[in-house]
Amino acid sequence: MSLLIRIRLSLMMFLEFFVWGSWYVTMGTFLGANLAAKDQEISLAFSTQSLGAIIAPFLVGLIADRYFHAQRILGVIHLVGAGLMYLLYTSSDFSAFFPILLAYMILFMPTLALVNSISFNQMKDPAKEFSTVRVWGTIGWIAAGILISSFAWDSQEGLSNGLLENTWLMAAIMSLILGVFSFTLPATPPKAKSSEKVKLSELLGLDALALLKNKNYAIFFLSSVLICIPLAFYYQNASPFLTEIGVENSTGKMTIGQISEVLFMLALPIFFSRFGIKKTLIVAMLAWAVRYVFFAFGDANEGVWLLLVGIALHGICYDFFFVSGQIYTDAHAGEKFKSSAQGLITLATYGVGMLIGFWAAGQISNNFLIGDRMHDWQSIWLIPAGISVIVLLFFTSFFKKEEIKTPNNPS
Structure with missing residues (x-):
């Protein structure tokens, strides 16, 4: 794997987990402080991750593995995701917030498999090469958390002024960047033939x-x-x-x-x-x-x-x-x-x-x-x-x- 491809894959991982870390860690605090959500509603919001994980195999197995290049699917999902993140940024109550978040997580969870697939497709020895690429995802998550605290969005003053909603705007912008960038990633064509039968x-x-x-x-x-x-x-x-x-x-x-x-x-x-x-x-x-x-x-x-x-x-x-x-x-x-x-x-x-x-x-x-x-x-x-x-x-x-x-x- 060339240095240029390694850098591109590392940037992909950084952006992927920066987007997730931008809002996931503070979502419970945001829902309580900005939308006055109850504890059961907060748990319902977090459960969208599990629902996305359950539905993800269908999206990846039925679509990405059979019909389209993985990097293009990744790009489309993050471009749509950027729009959904912006809608979450503008949401004023939980009833409007939840269905948008559910739609987003159903789309987002398959991208965790897609970024791995794109990476593995470029590696001759994934056992040695993957960890050096994947670690940039963790760095992206860390960077998002540090930025949120640096801007004081999660401080008592920030919460009282409703600044924590900016996490969704930050996620939208980064998702947009990743969506555009994904189309420049190395080609990862579908491995399965569309004519092959799929077993549930x-x-x-x-x-x-x-x-x-x-x-x-x-x-x-x-x-x-x-x-x-x-x-x-x-x-x-x-x-x-x-x-x-x-x-x-x-x-x-x-x-x-x-x-x-x-x-x-x-x-x-x-x-x-x-x-x-x-x-x-x-x-x-x-x-x-x-x-x-x-x-x-x-x-x-x-x-x-x-x-x-x-x-x-x-x-x-x-x-x-x-x-x-x-x-x-x-x-x-x-x-x-x-x-x-x-x-x-x-x-x-x-x-x-x-x-x-x-x-x-x-x-x-x-x-x-x-x-x-x-x-x-x-x-x-x-x-x-x-x-x-x-x-x-x-x-x-x-x-x-x-x-x-x-x-x-x-x-």
Whole structure:
């Protein structure tokens, strides 16, 4: 892969995740502060990610893989997405906001697969080359968060003046830029023939259900779905929580989670090869529980270090569980179910698991509402901590130690 292509792909990844990070982290805070949305409505907004993840295989499998070049589909989606982002910027109430967001996420979620497809198509050795391109996506997410805090849109003054709505305008502009830029990316023609029959089971990864006959994999699969329930609490509640208790530059501070994600991604191969799959997954689930306990007892003053450590644990929580899980799934699937298995685990976690989690987070947050807008955050955070411990005990009790062959570069 030439240097020029590497730069173009890296810029694509940067813009892709800059667009997502521009609004996703602060959406809960925005909905509460600007649109006076209730906790159940905020959970409904976040659930659009799960609905998009469920529908994404149809868009990618039926359209991008069969009829059109991936870079052109990416460009069209982001140009349409820019318009939808602008409509979200101008929305004045949740009833108008939600259907636009739902339409946007149904379009956006397939782009996560498209940028990977465009990248892989240009690489001779993806195992060595992909991580150096994909890391620019994380940098883009971090840059968006730092900009939001630098402009003070997420400060108490910014919230009182309604400035957080500018995140949607920023996302619209960057989506427009990415949409135009996508048409200059290297050609990625469809690999499947349009005349070939499409099986629904293949699109959804249901062929890989045969893997569940293996008891160990079935325990891992169920644990993956269950652990996504407490994960949804972090995505949905972290920004409103930090803002409500008065943490300054909260969005910028939350980028610590993405920075740690990069660092622990580098540490994962060493840990994985030395301690194996079971201990790696146990450490991840334990980190989930510890993070929420730190959130429960931290504050914006002397206890702010607990909050920062809790955010920094995101790298362990995500990399040690989800990336390790992708490696474990790949090892069990073999060539026959390799693609189907990854599709199935994505559908189960980001689709079903987090859909349940977003709903639960909304119900629980509303149950611990104090007055009109304040919350009993300690009680709220102890619930996902408890769920994490239960999933950890379940996994530890039933998952047997297993040796698997690991690739040289799991990222």
